Amino acid sequence: MPIWNIITLQNRNSPTIEHLNIFHDHTITILVIITIITLYLITVSTLNYRFNRHLLENNQIELFWTILPTLILIFIAIPSIKTLYLIEEIISPSITIKTIGHQWHWTYDYSDFKNIKIRALNIKRNKIRLIKTFNRLVIPSNTPTRILITSKDVIHSWTIPSLGVKIDAVPGRINQSIILIKRPRVIIGQCSEVCGAGHRFIPIYLERPSIKLFLKKI
Numbered sequence: 001m002p003i004w005n006i007i008t009l010q011n012r013n014s015p016t017i018e019h020l021n022i023f024h025d026h027t028i029t030i031l032v033i034i035t036i037i038t039l040y041l042i043t044v045s046t047l048n049y050r051f052n053r054h055l056l057e058n059n060q061i062e063l064f065w066t067i068l069p070t071l072i073l074i075f076i077a078i079p080s081i082k083t084l085y086l087i088e089e090i091i092s093p094s095i096t097i098k099t100i101g102h103q104w105h106w107t108y109d110y111s112d113f114k115n116i117k118i119r120a121l122n123i124k125r126n127k128i129r130l131i132k133t134f135n136r137l138v139i140p141s142n143t144p145t146r147i148l149i150t151s152k153d154v155i156h157s158w159t160i161p162s163l164g165v166k167i168d169a170v171p172g173r174i175n176q177s178i179i180l181i182k183r184p185r186v187i188i189g190q191c192s193e194v195c196g197a198g199h200r201f202i203p204i205y206l207e208r209p210s211i212k213l214f215l216k217k218i
Contacts, residue, residue: 009021009024009161010161010162011162012162012164013162013163013181013182013183013185013187014162014163014164014165014179014180014181014182015086015180015182016086016087016163016164016165016178016179016180017161017162017163017164018164019082019083019086019087019164020083020087020164022079023079023080023083026076026079027076030072030075030076034072087164087177089178090146090176090177090178091144091178092144093144093145093146093178094143094144094145095110095139095140095143095144095145095146096111096145096146096148097109097110097111097137097139097145097146097147097148098111098148098150099147099148099149099150099158099169100150100151100152100169101149101150101151101152101153101154101156101158101169101191101195101202102151102152102153103153103154103195103196103198103202104196104198104199104201104202105201105202106137106158106202106204107152108137130200130201130203131188131190131203131205132203132205133203133204133205136186136205136206136207137204137205137206137207138206138207138208138209138214139179139181139206139207139208139214140181140208140209140210140211140213140214141181141182141183141184141208141209141210141211142180142181142182142211143180143181143211143214144178144179144180145178145179145180145181146176146177146178146179147165147167147176147177147178147179148174148175148176149167149168149169149174149175149176149177150169150170150171150172150173150174150175151169151170151171152171153171154171154195154196155168155169155170155171155193155195156168156169156191156193156195156202157169157191157192157193157195158189158191158204159189159190159191159192159204160187160188160189160204160206161189162187162188162189163179163181163187163189165177165179165189166192168193169193181208183208184208184209184210185208186205186206186207186208187204187205187206187207187208188203188204188205188206189203189204189206190202190203190204191203191204
């Protein structure tokens with residue numbers, strides 16, 4: 001859940017965000033090492049007043065600073081390709097939920113179960129104003145769930161950071177993603193596309209009970 005003054009990523013609640021977090025740490029480590037080495041070389045060069053006036057070119061140095069960035073990009077790209085493949089792969093979902101973005105609410109169609117409409121709960125005295133909703137999207141934990149996303153009017157974006165999910169809802173087009181929630185809890189998300197004046201009234205409030213409780217709620 002997002003909280004005030006947080007400077008790190010949210011708690012990881014799905015395999016997707018775990019892979020994204022590992023890739024994030026991998027990339028940040030490389031960037032920190034490059035930054036430290038660059039600052040060290042700049043400092044040494046600034047404090048060193050001696051120079052070789054006969055040195056006009058050096059093929060070895062030019063070859064080094066051409067090959068090294070290429071190797072660094074390859075070292076970053078390999079885990080990136082793996083992560084993208086895992087995010088886009090849809091393997092044998094147990095449940096399919098069709099999500100439709102409206103101004104200003106979400107509609108969820110459980111196909112074989114029911115259709116529900118979710119609107120923001122606008123309570124000024126409540127600390128979770130415009131985050132909590134009248135109805136909750138219910139997805140069982142430890143169950144592969146396919147989310148089909150589309151829009152009725154303008155472009156929206158169905159985003160839950162703690163699950164590593166961000167899917168654009170485009171009118172006339174259906175996008176999809178897979179969700180596997182690991183632990184039962186309540187997850188909060190929001191439309192991350194500036195879709196109009198009522199953009200703040202279109203949150204996502206997701207509850208993930210066990211499969212037995214899910215069947216009772218549905």
